[in-house]
Amino acid sequence: MIALLTVIISFSAASIIGFIPGKNTKLIRSLALLAALATFAASLVCYFQYLAANSQFQQVIDLAWIPAIGAQFKVGVDGLSISLLVLTGIVAISGVLFSWELEDRANQFYAYYFALIGGVFGVFLSLDLFLLFVFYEIAIVPKYFIIAIWGSGKKTYAAMKLVLFSFVGSAVALFGLIALYYGSGQHTFDLIQLMQEGEFSETFQLMVFPILFVGFAILAGMWPFHTWAPTGHVAAPTAASMLLAGVVMKLGAYGCLRVAIGLLPYGAIYWAPVIGWIAVINIVYGALIALVQKDFKYVIGYSSVSHMGFVLLGLATLNEVGLMGASLQMFSHGIIGALLFAIVGTVIYTRTHTRQLYELHNLMARMPGVCWAFIIAGLASMGLPGFSGFVSELHVLIGTWNQDQFSIWIIILAGFGILATFTYTLVKIHEAFFRASQSHSTTESYAPMTLAEKAGCALLILFAVAIGLYPKLLTSILEPSLAPILEALAVAAG
């Protein structure tokens, strides 16, 4: 029930804030912060409860809903979903903190914001595929409005592109879900029942797995369907970029792991090499494009694509270490991606009013606090030891090494991807902060970070470091949740 509270709080917050007159910005943002904190608290409670009793699924609520199509209202959490609930809570809070100054149509902003968050929570909670899909689609429309109203640049184009990609992805996934319903012979959408009793023939798995995987992976930014991500991230307002990069892309990865791999292990084994290739293309391509971008936000956008490649690569390994790495990377990139977008999109932009790297000069001298925050985030994103990125990427690489189906080139390219990540991160940090300009010799300081910004940065950095130093915080809850998937994979591998 506590887990379900996250969804209830989000949707209630959306509807209540939506009806407060837009002028009361103070009331609105306090309420928003309160709601975000409440969801975070609820997810933390779930976390500790799960630690206390490590069973398969907890807090399962199972209500009859639409028997005509074998759908029920069934929610519950395991370690995997709890890690993502916590992530969503963190990003939701920091999103509110980094939109603290937002005044234009604040009530509508937070209405859409929490509708989106509620949908995301719902996906992570659902144990029924129909319910999962409903929440998955609920999350689509608010994204459009957030980007189209509060975004910048080619915002309507980017918003429409994002929505159409998401919708097409979900439509493809829907197709797969209906096939699952009939293919299982069970005529149910119950995820647990399908996992335990669904008997999917091998040909069925071979045919349906790519449909489901691609359908979900479109939202995870899989190459060549990633193009919505950079444009969407760049055009979105900061809080939305944070949510998109931090959480929404994880929806897709979560669907891939829980539904596609979890239910169709044989298909997963068959297609793993292909996914592996696509994943390294994601990594390398994203990193290389990030290297040549001039717009700071595009850099971060493509780095997101690159990092999601690690998630996909981890998924494709199909072994314990790799899947663990993928799950950790989801969390890690959620935190770090959000932090990078927050600093670039809000902290730097509100002071310099530009995102073009060549227009930024002497920032190190003019806003040292911000620079250090970004450098920490950048190092975390590079995967420096001590940060969560290191743990997760290491896991993924070890998993890749252990995956026998992969060609040696996948490992080499993944290593190259890490090098490329190092390169673009360092190059861009240099371009943004340390480049002195001859013509602009001004050293006038920018305003220091506001309290809200400091709090947001601190929160995100805290979690990035905490997971980096003590990964057991997450691995201990992820291990039991990945076990059944690995078991199914072992059975399918015969």
Add this chain to the structure above:
Amino acid sequence: MTVAFYIMAAIAVLGAVMAIALRNVVHAVFSVLLFFSALAGLFILLLAEFIAVVQVLVYIGSVGILMLFAIMLTTKVTGDPTRKLLSRGWAWGGLVSGALLLAFLVPLITQSKSESNSQLSNFNPSVKDLGLTLMDPYFASVGVIALLLTAGLIAAVVAASSASGE
């Protein structure tokens, strides 16, 4: 019988086509009347004398005359002779419908066993039976037809009184 049927049918089709194709409205009305009379002939062939008589009385008699009157009372009697009534696509339309007819309808109809319907042989379309059928089992439908006429009347009132101005 069969020969008479085909002659009647040919006249009916001819009348209908001419009604559409003719430029002069009065001529068009007369070809509609031709169509109606052929139809009446067909009814006689079907042993439905009463309906044939009704066809003559109502359609050829009143409806036809009504149409002629309507045309006489409106200003433009003949229509615009410069405009071609047949649009350029008529040949294509004719071709397609002809093809459909040949490819779809004719084979289906000729293939199927067309044994005579046993129940139809004791069918007696007398006036009395017709009246009884209408007023007894089909009273509900006749009621709806009454509503249909009301709707037509109301629509006509609106159209007519607005056309005549305030």
Add this chain to the structure above:
Amino acid sequence: MNYPQLFLTTLPELIVVLGMFVALGFDYTKYKELDPQTRSNKVAALSTIALMLGLAGVVWQFLQVTDGSKTFSNSFNGQVVLTPLTLWFKGLIFVLALFVVQFAKTDVPNKHVSEYFGLILLSTLGMGFLITAQNLIMLFVSIELISLSLYGLTAFQTDKKFSVEAGIKYFTIGGVSSAFLLFGLSYLFGATNELSFEGITAAITSGAAPQNYVLIASAFLVVGLGFKIAAAPFHLWAPDTYQCGPVPVAAWVASGSKIASFFLLVQLFGPVLETSEQKETLIAGIVLVSVLSMVLGNIGALRQSCVKRLLAYSSIAHAGYILIGLVAANEDGSISVLFYAVIYSLATLGAFATIGIIDSRLGREAQIDDFNGTWKQNPGLSILFMIFILSLAGIPPLSGFFGKFYLFMAAIGSQPEIASWSEGFYWLVAVALLMSAVSLFYYVKVLKAFLVSADTPKLPSIQITKAEGAGLLLLAVLVVYLGIYPTGLVEFIAASLG
């Protein structure tokens, strides 16, 4: 004939007819000197009362029928069949008509106030009769009643050239479609020698009817009814009719007449598609119509700037979606068709009503650009409109989503195991999903104008009447409720179909 029985059976209709004549009579005598708006309010009030009393009659009949008492055992050879299902749908039609009357009363096109409402009431009765008809004669007569009333309503603005043009277009094409329908019906009668659906079904199932004739009849019926539901390629009348007729009439054409037509399609084709030897051919034909409707409707809607026209194309596309449930040719298919017809009508009625309200206040036909910034002055209206449009787009948790999902489930469920892509209906569902994505583009485009644009609104703050507001709100609540909890309605339809 049992006349007292007939009286009880048609009691709701008799009440409404009586109400209509009372309204006409008052309008011609007592209200003659009043200004049009007052007359409109009074006549609308009378029509509302008539419809409510009629609805009460329907509810009474419904209770009697579900009670199991034999009050309405006589169906008059299938002319008026009262079952829980038919009565529920007839009640729905009356309810929708109540909405339409509320939306219509603020903007009567000209001085013929009572005629306007009279025709609305008559078309309502036609739809009710069509739903309860299981007899070919009654079927045709009630379709004609609907059509004739709607022709008249479409051309009602006789001083406006486009309204008359739309009316004539609708009339001509509708007349042709009626001819097709009649031809098909006559063949059906010839093949089965039966007028009641029951007898026809029995004749087809037992194989007594020559299959070729049944096929010809069905083909012509598909064409004839395809016109009525505005499915491509028989859709050409729809855009003009929706755009140029009075808006409440367009709403009525898109909602009430759609429900009635789809109900008929299910009743008439359900058994034929399940049992006929020729069902492969027939299904192939309907699939073709369905695909054409989805493609032409959605592609056509993409480039519309007039919202009413856009909704017209979207209604063509929706006819395509609904036909997917019909070709499933199983019980789920029939249920999903009826369910979708209901929720589609609710959403589209709401959308048209909103446009109608805006059009009438704007004094002209609203283009998409005219809605820029509507959220500033009319936030409530914008939210309601968003609900209707998102339901049409099939976004959860609104009912359009579940409706579509159920249609797709039914279609795939008719043959879930396939050996190649062309078997079963996976490919058809794939087309439908793709077209849904296309449709999202134009639906979002409309919503963008309403909710995104920061331009100064062209619309002033709109005062909507209480009746309009209540109507819109109720429709929105229904759209949301049936999306979140569709089980009640689905199970009711399932139980009463079987």
